[in-house]
Amino acid sequence: AQKVTQAQTEISVVEKEDVTLDCVYETRDTTYYLFWYKQPPSGELVFLIRRNSFDEQNEISGRYSWNFQKSTSSFNFTITASQVVDSAVYFCALSEALYNFNKFYFGSGTKLNVKP
Amino acid sequence: EAGVTQFPSHSVIEKGQTVTLRCDPISGHDNLYWYRRVMGKEIKFLLHFVKESKQDESGMPNNRFLAERTGGTYSTLKVQPAELEDSGVYFCASSHAWGTQYFGPGTRLLVL
Numbered sequence: 573a574q575k576v577t578q579a580q581t582e583i584s585v586v587e588k589e590d591v592t593l594d595c596v597y598e599t600r601d602t603t604y605y606l607f608w609y610k611q612p613p614s615g616e617l618v619f620l621i622r623r624n625s626f627d628e629q630n631e632i633s634g635r636y637s638w639n640f641q642k643s644t645s646s647f648n649f650t651i652t653a654s655q656v657v658d659s660a661v662y663f664c665a666l667s668e669a670l671y672n673f674n675k676f677y678f679g680s681g682t683k684l685n686v687k688p
Numbered sequence: 689e690a691g692v693t694q695f696p697s698h699s700v701i702e703k704g705q706t707v708t709l710r711c712d713p714i715s716g717h718d719n720l721y722w723y724r725r726v727m728g729k730e731i732k733f734l735l736h737f738v739k740e741s742k743q744d745e746s747g748m749p750n751n752r753f754l755a756e757r758t759g760g761t762y763s764t765l766k767v768q769p770a771e772l773e774d775s776g777v778y779f780c781a782s783s784h785a786w787g788t789q790y791f792g793p794g795t796r797l798l799v800l
Contacts, residue, residue, distance in 0.1 A: 576730070609791070616691075617779065617791035663731065674744055676723070676781075676789065678731040 576666050578679035585654055586687050593649040593682045595664030601625075606640065606647045607665040607676070617663065623647065654686045690714065692792035694780050700798045706768040709795045713762070713782030719743075720763050721789060722755060726776035734778075737763060749774075770799045 575598040585591045597606065608620040621631065623640050631638045635652045651658055661683045665676040693712045701707050713720045722734040734753070735745040739760035748755070752771070757763040767774050775798050781789040 607788070614793065615697075615777075615796075616793040617781075619788055619790060622788050665731075674736050675733045675747075676721075676731075677733070678723075680728070680730040 576664050576677050576679040578662075578664055578682050580682045581680070582683040582685065584685040584687065587656060588653050590650060590652050591654050591684065591686075593651075593662050593664075593684065595647045595649065595679060597645050597647065597664070597666045597677075599645075599666060599668060601668045603669060605667045607667065608638065608647075608649050609663045609665065611661040611663065611681070613660070620649075651684075654684075656686050656688055659684055659686045692780055692782050692790055694778075694792040694795050696795060697793065698796045698798075700800065701770055702800050703772055704769045705799075706766065707770055707797060709765045709767075709778050709780075709797070711763045711765070711780030711782075711792060713780070714790055717782035717784055717787075717790075718760065719783045719785065719787075719789075720757060721781040721783075722763070722765055723779040723781065723791075724776050725779065725794075726773070731779060734765075767797075770797075772799050775799045 577596045604625045606623045609617040611617050628640050637650045639648045661681045663681045664679045667676050695710045699707050718739050720737040723731045725731045733747040736743045737757045740757050754766045777794040777796050779791050779794045781791045783789045
């Protein structure tokens with residue numbers, strides 16, 4: 573079975589605080605992709621990052637960073653120095669098979685509230 | 689480049705009525721997907737088109753849902769007759785063959 577768990581339903585922080593969103597996944601496949609999407613109040617799902625199962629290097633993009641650990645089946649997302657514009661629902665997703673993104677399995681999402 | 693568009697953005701209908709949702713993928717994307725998020729739960733896969741063919745429809749809830757993609761361009765998802773439990777947000781996504789899926793803004797469906 574495939575499953576993505578985002579245990580944090582909602583997180584509230586004050587602007588400039590760092591925040592980490594957790595994502596734990598389950599899969600029987602050795603080849604898979606992990607994703608993060610952001611859903612701002614406008615509703616669309618905005619692609620943030622894709623990682624494949626063979627690349628455990630952490631990635632940093634500006635204030636965003638991702639920590640992929642196969643040993644714990646986790647793909648956590650950290651926002652450094654959070655801003656009000658980061659307020660959104662964030663979804664973690666899993667897709668199996670290296671060459672066929674045929675189906676995403678999503679977590680239930682984490683709502684992030686960044687207060688000024 | 690225009691993103692994935694969906695129409696309507698919102699729909700409120702009564703139980704038993706029919707509703708048709710439309711998705712226009714990013715130009716050139718052969719792969720088109722439908723997903724649904726019900727009552728704040730996880731977003732769930734409904735089906736996947738490759739051009740006009742249904743590649744995987746394992747997530748379709750029942751035969752009240754009919755998806756089409758004539759000509760391999762835009763897609764429609766019809767719910768007939770609608771039930772209360774069909775309420776939710778319906779997302780469409782598109783991608784190249786091996787690419788990331790890009791999502792539309794969703795259609796919020798409320799069945800009363």
